[in-house]
Amino acid sequence: MLLVACATLICGLPLMLLFKTGLTSEAGLDLAPLTDAIQSRSVQRALWHSVESSLLSAFFATLLGTGLALLIGLTDIRAKGLLVFLILLPMMIPPHVTAIAWIQALGPASPVLRMLGIAPELGSTHPLYSREGLVLLLTLQHSPLVFLLVRAALRSFPRELSDAARVSGASAIYMLRRITLPLLGPSLLAGFALAFVAALGNFGINALIGIPARYTTLPVLVWRRLASFGPDVLPNVAVISVILALVALAAILLQSLLQRRMRASLIGLPQDPLAFSLGSTRKFVELALWAFVAMVLLLPAASLMATALVRTYGIDLSLSTITIENFEEVLWRQSVTVRAFFNSTVIAGLAAGVIALISLFTAYFLAHKLAGKRRLAGLALTQAEIAFAVPGLVMSIAFILAFIRPLPVVNVSLYGTLWIIFLAYVSVFLAVGLKPVAAAFLQMDGSLEDAAKVSGAKYLYRMRRIFAPLTAPAAASGAILVFLTAYNEVTVSALLWSTGNETIGTAIFNYEDGGYTTLAAAMSVVVVAATILVMIAMNGLAKRVPAGTIPWKD
Template sequence: MSLTETLSKRPQRALRLPRWLTGEAALMLALVLFVGVLSIAPLARLAWAALLPQGQFDASRIADILGGRRVVGATLNTIWISVAATCLATVAGTLAALLTTLTDMRARTLWVFGFVLPLMIPPQVTALAWVQAFSPSSPVLGALGLSLPPGTRHPLYSMGGIIFLLGLYNAPLVFLSVRASLQRLPAALIEAAHSNGAGRGAVIRDIILPLIRGGVFAGAALAFVSSIGNFGIQAMLGIPARVETLITMIYRRLNSYGPSALNDMALLALLLAVLTVIGMTLTAWLGRKGDQRVDSAHRAPRMSLGRWQWPVGLAAWGYLLVGLALPLSALFAAALVRGYGQPLSAETITLENFANALFHHKGIREAFVTSFWITCTTVAVLIPVAVALGYVLTWRRGWVAKLLRLASELAYALPGIIIGVAMILFFLRPLPFIGTGLYGTVWVILAAYFSNFLALALRPVLGGYAQIDRALDEAAQLAGAGIFTRLRTIILPSVAPAATAAGILVFMTAINEIQTSVLLVSSRAQTIGPMIIFLEEAGSSTLAAAVGCLMVLLVLALMGVSLVFGRRLPEGVLPWRD
C-alpha cells in the first residue's frame, strides 16, 4: 500500500482554533480591533500631530498658532455662533415639545413630521434652500411681489443669518429630547395641581419645567454639538459672508495648502474638539444640578387649548410654512429654470437640470453611485457590529466595555471635520502589508463612515436589548451554544426590528453626509454630500438646486418607507414618529 493510500485511510482530525479564539474572548478582540483601529487610533494620531508634530512638545508653536489674530477671531465666532444658535434651538424645540405633548393640538402627528423633517435634510441643502428663498431673485417671493430689491445684500450672508439657520435646523434635536422627558411626567402630580386650582401657566412653570430640566439641557447639548460642527450651513453662509469659524478655516486652509498644513490644522481640530467637550460637559452639569428625575407609566392628560385652538394652530402651521414649505418650494422652483434668477413660468420651466444631474453630468452621477455603495457597505458592516457590541455593552461589565462605549460615542459626538482630519493623518502614510496609503480613495471615506456612524447604529440596538429577557441567552449558553451561535439564532431575531431602524437611520444620515467626507473627497472619490457646495462655488446654482431636490426626495422616500413599517419597529427609535 502506498504512503498516500495509508495517509488517506487515517482518521482526519478537525483543525481546532485555540479556545480563546472561539468564544467571547474572540468577539471582544474583534470589537476592540474594530473600534481601536477606526476610532481610537486616528484620534490619537490627531492629538499626536497637534501636540507633538516633531516628537516633542513645543509650547511656543502652539501659542503662535492659537494666538494668531485670525484663529482667535474664528474661535470667538465659533463660540458665539454655537451658543446663540443653541439658545434659539432650545427655546423653539422646548415650545414645540410642550405644545405637541401636553395639549390637544389638532393634526399633531402631521405637524411633528413636518417639524422633524429639516433634521433629516442635509444641512447644505437646507442652507441652499433658504438662500434661494430669500434672495432678491427668489422665485417664490418674487412671484408674490415680496422679494428684496435687486442688489440688496442677502440677509442670511451674515453672522445673524448663520445663527438663525443653525437654531432652526437644530430645534428638532431639542424637541426630541424634551418630548421624551415630557412623556415620563407623572400624571398624578399634574392632576393634583389642577385639582388644587393651579392654572396651566403655573403648572408648566412650577411643575413641568423643573421636572424636564434634564431633558432640556440634554437637548441643548445635542444642539450645541450639532451647531459647532455643522459644516454645511457654516460654509454655505459663512464663506460668502466672510464670517470665518474654526470649521471653515480648517476646510479652506487644507484646500489651499494640502497635507503640508496637516499638523497646524490638527491643532485647530483639537481646539474645536476641546470646545465641543466643554460645551457638552457644561450642559450636562447644568442638567444634573437640581434635576428631579421622575418616571411614570401613565402619561399626563393633555391640556385643552379651548379658545386658543385656532390662534395656536395658525401660529404653529405658520412656522412650518415659513421654515419648511417656503425654502423647499424655492429650491424646487430654482431647479426648474435654466438660469439663476429667472422667474418660474410656463415659458421658463424645464427638467433639464434634473436630467443633467441624473444622466448627463458624469461627476454627479459617479458621486451618487459612490455614495450609494459606500452607504450600503456601511449599513451592512455596522449593523452586525452594533448587535455584537450591544451584547457586550448591555450584559458585560469591565473597563474594556466602558472604553468601547466611550470610543464609539466620542467619534460620533465630535464634529465630523475632526474625524476627517484624523483619518487623513492616520491613512496618509503607507499602511503595513499593503504598502500604500488610503488617502484620496473611497476606502478612507468608508473607514470614516464606520467610525462616525457606529454610535448611531448602536443606539436603537441598545434599545432593542432592553426588551430582551436575558434568561434566553443564559439557557442557550448552559446548553452549550457558543456566543456566535447565540447571536445568530437568539439575539439577532429578537433585536431585528431595532436593527432595522438602526439601518434606516444610518442609511439616511450617510447617503447625503458632508461633515466628514468634505475633506476626504478627491478626483478619484467623490460623494454626493459635498457636491452641492462644489456646484454652488462653481456658479451652477440651478444644477445645485436640482441635486438638492433629489436629496430631499430620497429622504422623503426613506421616511415614507419607515412609516409604512413603523408599527413593527420599537417605539422611539424613529424620531419622526409621534
C-alpha cells in the same frame, strides 16, 4: 476585546493621532503650536465666530424646540403625528441643502418672492449673508434636536405629577413654571449642549452663509487652509482642529457635570402626559403652528424647486421658462453627479450594514450579566460616542493623519480613496446605529439566553438563531438612520473626497460654490425627495422596534 480593538482602531486611534500631532513634538509634549495658533488673529476671530454663532443658535434652538415640544406634548392640538414628522424633517435634510434652499428663497433672484413682487432689489446684499442669517439657519437646523429630547422627556413624566397639581387647583401656567420646566432642566441642558456642538461643527451652513458674509468659523478656516495648501499644512490644521475638538469636548463635559447636579428622581411609571385643553383658542394655535411649519418647509422647498426648473438662476418661473434639463443634466449627463450618487449609495449602504453588524455584538455585551464584559463594551461605546460628538471636520483631519501613509504590512494607502470615507462614516455614525440595538437588548428577558445555554447552544448559534432575529427590526431602523445621515452628509467627506470619489454632499456643495446654482438646486431636490421617501419607508418598522427607535413615532 475584539470589539474594543475595532472601536479603538476606527474611533479612538484617529483622534489620538490628531491630539498627538497638535500637542506634541519630537521632544514630547509641546504646547507652543497651540499657543501660536490661539494668538493668531485669524484663528482668534474664527474661534470667536464659532463660539458666538453656536451659543446664539443653541439658545434660540432651545427656545424654539422646547416651545414646540410643550405645545405638541401638553395640549390637545390635532394631527400630532404629522406635525412631529414635519418638525423633525429639517434635521434629516443636509445643512448645505438647507442653506442653498434659504439662499434661493430670500435672495434678490428668489423665484417665489419675485412672483409675489416682494423680492429684494437686484444687486442688493442678500439678507442671509450676515451673522444673524447664519444664526437663523443654524437655529432652524438644530431646533428639531431640542424638540426630540424635550418631547422624549415629557413622555417619561409620571402622570401623577400633573394629576396631583390639577387636583390642588394649579393652573396650566403655574404647573409649567413650578413643575414641568424644573423637571425638564437636565433635558433642556442636554438639548442646548447638543445644539451647541452641532452648530460648532456644522460646515455646510457655515461655509455657504459665512464665506459671503465674511464671518469665518473654525470649520471653514480648516477647510480653506487644507483646500488651498494641501496635505503639507496638516500640522497647522491639526492644531486648529484640536482647538475645535477641545471646545466641543468641554461643552459635553460641562453639560454632564451640570446634569448630575440638576438630576431629579421621579417615582411612578411613565404615561402619556396630561393634555391641556386649549378650548376656543385651539384653532388659532393650530393655524399659527401650521403657518410656521409651512414657512420653514414650503418656502425654501418651493424656491429650490423653482430654481431647478429654470435654465438660469434669476429667470422668472413661467410656462415658457420651465424646463427639466437641470434634472436630466444631474441624473444622466454629468458623470460627476452620477458617480456621486453611486459612491454615496455604496459607501453609506456598506457603512450602515457594517454598523448594524458591529452594533449586534456590542449591544449584546452592553446588556451582559458579567460586569467585566459590560465595562469593555461600554469602553467601545464611549469611544463611538466621542467620535460622534466631535465635529465631523475634526474627524476628517484625524482620518487624514491616520491614513495618509500606506498601511503597514499590506503597503496600501487609503488616502484619496472611497475607503477612507467609508471608515470615517463607520467611526462617526457607529453611535447612531448602536443606540436602537442596545435598547432592544436591554428589553430582553435574560432567561432567553439561559434556556439556550442549558440546551447546549453555542454563542454564535445563540446570536444567529435568537438575538439576531429579535433585534433585527431595531438594527434595521438604526441602519436606515445611519444610511440616511451618511448619504446626505458633507461635513465628514468635505476634506476626504478626491476626483473620482465625490459624494452627493460634496457634489452639491461644489456646484453651489462654483456658481452652478440651478444644477445644485436640481440635485438638492432629488436628495430631499429621497430623504422623505426613506423616512416614510421607516414608518413601516414602527410597530416592530422598541418605542422611541424611530424619532417621529411614539
